[in-house]
């Protein structure tokens with residue numbers, strides 16, 4: 535028998551999907567945000583917005599914002615708030631995000647969180663729930679060191695913990711897997727340092743609003759997903 539708590543049924547999920555429309559997923563680099571966000575967004579039927587993916591996309595296309603962001607990303611430092619906020623505001627204006635979304639890795643600073651709150655309140659909206667994935671520094675490091683990403687669709691894999699079925703090929707789209715340019719030890723350590731420094735105020739901000747839920751990011755991918763499901767189900771009362 536499985537030791538995992540039972541996941542909410544189809545009916546419960548419809549309720550969750552109806553109510554929890556604007557969700558934020560936070561956690562240290564390598565905690566599995568991207569991995570879980572892809573699954574959760576699909577299950578809830580809402581689009582996922584990852585500022586990391588968005589920034590890499592801008593950089594790849596060589597947009598003005600992308601060119602400005604690139605050096606920060608290469609070092610593992612945060613891209614300045616004004617650049618990230620400009621990109622997010624542009625994106626959230628799109629039709630696809632009108633009825634809700636899952637924010638992955640944003641907001642990452644207190645000014646970003648405040649600006650988001652302001653942006654939403656102007657539209658009569660608000661963030662419904664914030665899930666924080668907790669993992670230790672050692673696990674975060676191990677996960678990032680072996681991370682492989684699809685060069686076409688951005689899906690995350692891990693050389694050892696989450697290997698693709700075919701060597702270096704994406705299970706979802708068949709694209710080639712590559713190592714992220716910023717998944718080098720120096721940049722990883724810098725990202726961890728920056729996260730410790732910048733994330734606490736964001737968590738406090740949402741805790742103060744009663745929206746923060748903490749989930750352990752340890753254990754396998756399915757186990758973590760079940761725990762996130764449980765947290766969402768609990769919100770339904």
Ligand code: ADP
Pocket residue numbers: 562563564568585586587589606607608610611612613614618638639640641642643646725
């Ligand atoms: P990780 O998977 O390691 O958490 P991401 O893919 O989310 O990293 O982000 C990669 C890089 O993009 C970050 O190191 C940072 O330079 C930049 N970035 C992503 N999201 C933000 C944000 N909300 N604010 C500032 N910079 C960001």
Ligand code: ADP
Pocket residue numbers: 561562563564565566567568569570677678680681682690691692693695696751752753754755756758
């Ligand atoms: P983040 O977006 O928080 O930086 P990712 O989703 O990119 O994190 O995951 C980081 C790395 O860890 C990837 O290589 C991914 O395959 C792997 N990973 C994700 N979740 C788990 C897990 N529960 N156990 C082991 N490895 C994981």
Ligand code: ZN
Pocket residue numbers: 684685686687688689704705706707708709
């Ligand atoms: Zn792919």
